[in-house]
Amino acid sequence: MAINNDRPIPTQSVGAQFHDNARMSMRDVNIFYGDKQAIFDVSLDIGQNEVMAMIGPSGCGKSTFLRSLNRMNDTIEGCRVVGDIAMDGQDLYDSKLDVVELRARVGMVFQKPNPFPKSIYDNVAYGPKIHGLAESRVDLDEIVESSLRKASLWNEVKDRLHQPGTGLSGGQQQRLCIARAIAVNPEVILMDEPCSALDPIATAKIEELIEELSENFTIAIVTHSMQQAARVSHRTAYFHLGRLIEVNPTEQVFTMPEHELTEGYITGRFG
Amino acid sequence: MTEPTSQAARPTPTDHSATIKASLKRRYRAETRFRWYGRIAIAFGLAAVLVLFVDIISKGHGAFKTTHIAVPVEYDLAQLGVRDLNDNQQLALADWDALFKSGLRELLPDVSGRSARRELYRMVSNGAGYDLKDRLQANPRLANQREQVWLSADDDIDTYFKGLLDGDPYTARVTEQQIEWIDELRSAGQIRTQWNRNFWTRGDSREPEQAGIWGAVMGSLFTLAITFALSFPIGVSAAIYLEEFAPRNRFTDFIEININNLAAVPSIIFGLLGLAIFINFFGVPRSIPILGGLVLTLMTLPTIIITSRAAIKAVPPSIREAALGMGASKHQVVLHHVLPLAMPGMLTGAIIGMAQALGETAPLLMIGMVAFIVDIPQAFTDPATVLPVQIFLWADSPERAFVEKTSAAIMVLLGFLIIMNTTAVWIRKRLERRW
Numbered sequence: 068m069a070i071n072n073d074r075p076i077p078t079q080s081v082g083a084q085f086h087d088n089a090r091m092s093m094r095d096v097n098i099f100y101g102d103k104q105a106i107f108d109v110s111l112d113i114g115q116n117e118v119m120a121m122i123g124p125s126g127c128g129k130s131t132f133l134r135s136l137n138r139m140n141d142t143i144e145g146c147r148v149v150g151d152i153a154m155d156g157q158d159l160y161d162s163k164l165d166v167v168e169l170r171a172r173v174g175m176v177f178q179k180p181n182p183f184p185k186s187i188y189d190n191v192a193y194g195p196k197i198h199g200l201a202e203s204r205v206d207l208d209e210i211v212e213s214s215l216r217k218a219s220l221w222n223e224v225k226d227r228l229h230q231p232g233t234g235l236s237g238g239q240q241q242r243l244c245i246a247r248a249i250a251v252n253p254e255v256i257l258m259d260e261p262c263s264a265l266d267p268i269a270t271a272k273i274e275e276l277i278e279e280l281s282e283n284f285t286i287a288i289v290t291h292s293m294q295q296a297a298r299v300s301h302r303t304a305y306f307h308l309g310r311l312i313e314v315n316p317t318e319q320v321f322t323m324p325e326h327e328l329t330e331g332y333i334t335g336r337f338g
Numbered sequence: 339m340t341e342p343t344s345q346a347a348r349p350t351p352t353d354h355s356a357t358i359k360a361s362l363k364r365r366y367r368a369e370t371r372f373r374w375y376g377r378i379a380i381a382f383g384l385a386a387v388l389v390l391f392v393d394i395i396s397k398g399h400g401a402f403k404t405t406h407i408a409v410p411v412e413y414d415l416a417q418l419g420v421r422d423l424n425d426n427q428q429l430a431l432a433d434w435d436a437l438f439k440s441g442l443r444e445l446l447p448d449v450s451g452r453s454a455r456r457e458l459y460r461m462v463s464n465g466a467g468y469d470l471k472d473r474l475q476a477n478p479r480l481a482n483q484r485e486q487v488w489l490s491a492d493d494d495i496d497t498y499f500k501g502l503l504d505g506d507p508y509t510a511r512v513t514e515q516q517i518e519w520i521d522e523l524r525s526a527g528q529i530r531t532q533w534n535r536n537f538w539t540r541g542d543s544r545e546p547e548q549a550g551i552w553g554a555v556m557g558s559l560f561t562l563a564i565t566f567a568l569s570f571p572i573g574v575s576a577a578i579y580l581e582e583f584a585p586r587n588r589f590t591d592f593i594e595i596n597i598n599n600l601a602a603v604p605s606i607i608f609g610l611l612g613l614a615i616f617i618n619f620f621g622v623p624r625s626i627p628i629l630g631g632l633v634l635t636l637m638t639l640p641t642i643i644i645t646s647r648a649a650i651k652a653v654p655p656s657i658r659e660a661a662l663g664m665g666a667s668k669h670q671v672v673l674h675h676v677l678p679l680a681m682p683g684m685l686t687g688a689i690i691g692m693a694q695a696l697g698e699t700a701p702l703l704m705i706g707m708v709a710f711i712v713d714i715p716q717a718f719t720d721p722a723t724v725l726p727v728q729i730f731l732w733a734d735s736p737e738r739a740f741v742e743k744t745s746a747a748i749m750v751l752l753g754f755l756i757i758m759n760t761t762a763v764w765i766r767k768r769l770e771r772r773w
């Protein structure tokens with residue numbers, strides 16, 4: 068990353084940061100790990116049913132930012148979030164807000180597929196069970212089936228619902244994790260490099276799935292693959308050293324980036 | 339970091355392979371040597387174990403059999419002075435020894451003179467009279483009947499006779515007359531060795547032929563039950579709290595260091611602590627399994643806490659994240675995911691802790707579990723001793739017959755330890771999950 072040291076990194080992001088129909092809105096967000104600051108003054112909106120891609124060189128703070136959206140950072144000791152993060156106008160860091168409820172509304176899919184070492188059925192049924200979403204066994208069966216269908220996994224696993232989820236292939240495991248996340252019918256789904264541990268075929272399936280899911284859910288996805296961002300997202304945010312450099316409609320970011328740092332990254336000059 | 343100058347200074351590339359070949363030989367030799375060090379170390383360990391087992395088994399196997407003499411007995415109630423078999427006072431006053439004494443005289447009619455007769459009577463166990471009483475009480479139809487009973491022989495006779503069978507009789511504790519009688523009985527088929535029931539069913543005794551391991555086994559079981567019931571829940575709770583809930587600060591660091599220190603404290607200190615706290619302060623009676631269990635709990639707690647924490651740490655963070663991301667609360671994460679995954683490791687740790695506790699002697703000596711206890715404990719509050727202390731007591735007894743009993747008790751203790759450790763391995767293999 069020896070490039071561009073001669074130019075100061077802008078404190079102002081360029082592009083269309085804001086959205087008329089915002090589901091989540093972040094204003095002047097700063098995130099610290101102890102004394103070290105990982106995110107600087109980020110303001111951004113994620114629109115209703117939008118797929119927002121976050122790209123940038125590794126270590127630039129994409130995961131940190133994403134994890135602040137469902138307060139997963141709370142579990143890291145010494146991590147501090149300053150600024151406003153709101154969902155439908157409600158402050159997520161309000162002391163009255165319950166993180167358990169928040170995480171039921173903002174689901175998350177992680178980089179490495181991490182199904183519970185339980186059966187496929189129990190994996191998907193876990194969220195509905197702990198949140199008391201199913202009235203009866205029949206209800207639960209229905210939720211499990213529809214979630215697995217939405218994650219395009221039903222046909223592959225319907226005959227072995229009671230076998231361990233860890234016995235599936237990597238791509239299937241990741242789709243199981245997606246099914247698990249959507250089983251509680253969240254409003255927003257956060258995905259942190261969901262395909263980085265998968266082969267190209269499994270990746271293609273997940274990307275297809277993201278497109279389908281965007282009809283019903285708002286999705287924020289971190290990816291290190293620019294092709295993936297280009298394929299699945301509506302808008303793309305480019306992060307650099309903890310700052311949000313540019314946000315624009317995906318097509319524009321990849322064809323005529325506004326900022327030269329963005330251009331440098333997408334043309335492969337660094338990253 | 340290669341400087342061009344040094345590369346240029348090197349002769350030709352062909353010299354390389356020669357150098358490598360030479361160094362290869364050296365490397366292989368070092369590897370072979372290394373492998374042999376390992377093999378020798380393992381052979382040494384195996385040899386030590388083998389010597390131990392051979393020694394113990396060769397010394398102890400004799401204790402599982404014991405010598406019996408067939409004596410004709412007539413349960414003559416009138417002579418015993420018993421009219422009612424349900425009257426305990428009459429039973430207690432009766433001269434039960436007379437039953438086998440007359441039987442022995444019948445068996446060897448030539449014996450005359452007081453001292454010779456006394457020698458004859460000493461051939462069977464001191465407890466033979468009581469054995470006959472128990473037999474009659476259990477089976478009242480025998481009253482005024484005759485039967486032949488295999489009575490256990492005195493321990494000196496037993497030692498001599500078993501030696502005789504092995505071709506190496508130990509004569510120091512038997513008289514020449516007794517040797518003659520034994521020969522006579524042997525040719526008549528009236529003396530033989532039998533499976534030693536007493537050893538498996540009785541408590542301790544001053545008479546080796548009547549001493550059994552069962553009292554100590556029960557004592558150990560009661561003590562371990564208390565130890566497990568206390569140390570497992572306490573240890574696991576402490577581990578969960580420290581791993582999952584406690585803040586990381588000076589205070590928890592201090593606790594952590596002290597738990598590790600506690601694990602290294604010599605066990606006798608725990609005995610002294612138990613003496614001071616449980617006996618002197620709380621007034622718990624001495625020698626009972628509850629007390630032993632409390633002291634052993636102090637001793638095994640650090641082991642269980644440390645192994646449980648390791649088991650909790652081994653649960654991958656990704657599982658925790660997944661559950662938290664689903665909106666599980668902290669305690670749900672622990673209860674639904676961490677605990678089930680850590681349980682095999684925790685149980686393994688607990689079993690290893692129990693195995694340690696089972697073999698522990700020193701702290702129990704401090705709290706009076708070294709007392710001579712004949713009765714088999716029936717409850718957590720009955721005075722008891724435990725297996726390793728029983729071994730200590732028998733090893734300390736002067737009678738020669740206790741030598742084989744000591745080794746036999748060691749075999750029993752080792753048997754329990756092997757079972758426990760195998761269970762631990764089995765649980766680990768069985769419940770281990772992959773993720």
Ligand SMILES: Nc1ncnc2c1ncn2[C@@H]1O[C@H](COP(=O)(O)OP(=O)(O)O)[C@@H](O)[C@H]1O
Nearest residue numbers: 100103105124125126127128129130131132143
């Ligand atoms: N748990 C943590 N503690 C301290 N620093 C962290 C932690 N997680 C991430 N960081 C730091 O924060 C910065 C951003 O990390 P991250 O959000 O993981 O980047 P990205 O996901 O873009 O690769 C990095 O410099 C990283 O070293």
Ligand SMILES: [Mg+2]
Nearest residue numbers: 604605606698
């Ligand atoms: Mg010790």
